[in-house]
Amino acid sequence: QVQLVESGGGLAQPGTPLRLSCTVSGLRFDTYAMGWFRQAPGKEREFVAATTSSGGSRYYGYSVKGRFTISRDNAKNTVYLQMNSLKAEDTGVYYCAAQGTGWATRSADEYDYWGPGTQVTVST
Numbered sequence: 001q002v003q004l005v006e007s008g009g010g011l012a013q014p015g016t017p018l019r020l021s022c023t024v025s026g027l028r029f030d031t032y033a034m035g036w037f038r039q040a041p042g043k044e045r046e047f048v049a050a051t052t053s054s055g056g057s058r059y060y061g062y063s064v065k066g067r068f069t070i071s072r073d074n075a076k077n078t079v080y081l082q083m084n085s086l087k088a089e090d091t092g093v094y095y096c097a098a099q100g101t102g103w104a105t106r107s108a109d110e111y112d113y114w115g116p117g118t119q120v121t122v123s124t
Helices: none
Strands: 003-007 010-012 018-025 033-039 046-051 058-060 068-073 078-083 092-099 118-122
Touching: 003 092, 018 033, 018 092, 018 118, 033 068, 033 078, 046 068, 046 078, 046 092, 058 068, 078 092
Parallel strands: 010 118
Antiparallel strands: 003 018, 018 078, 033 046, 033 092, 046 058, 068 078, 092 118
8 A cells, every 4th residue: 555644744934944754655665756746725736846766856846946955765765845945825735746657747647646745834
C-alpha cells in the first residue's frame, strides 16, 4: 500500500521560514519524481515545485521561485519543501505527490499518488 504523509505545516508569520516534509512508503522512492502542490480556499490546485527521481533537476512555480526549495533524501524516502520569506498568499493546503515516470512535471494530472495534505497558514 502506497502512503505519502506530509508534515511540518502550521501557522507562520509573514517573512519567516517553514519546512515541509513528505515521507513515502510502499513504492520504490528513488524511481519516482516528486512534486509539491497547494490549494487555497476557492482556488484551483497550483503547482509549487517538483524534482526528478534523482533530485538532479528541480522546477518551481512562478510565484515561489527564489523563495522555496525542493529537495529529497532517497535514503530516507522523504522529500522536503523549504519555504522562505513566506507571504500571506502562500496560505493553503500543501500536498506532495509521486509520479512514476521519474520525470518531474507541473501537471497534477500526471501524478500517480497523493498525500492527504498539510495546512499552511501565513498570518500575523
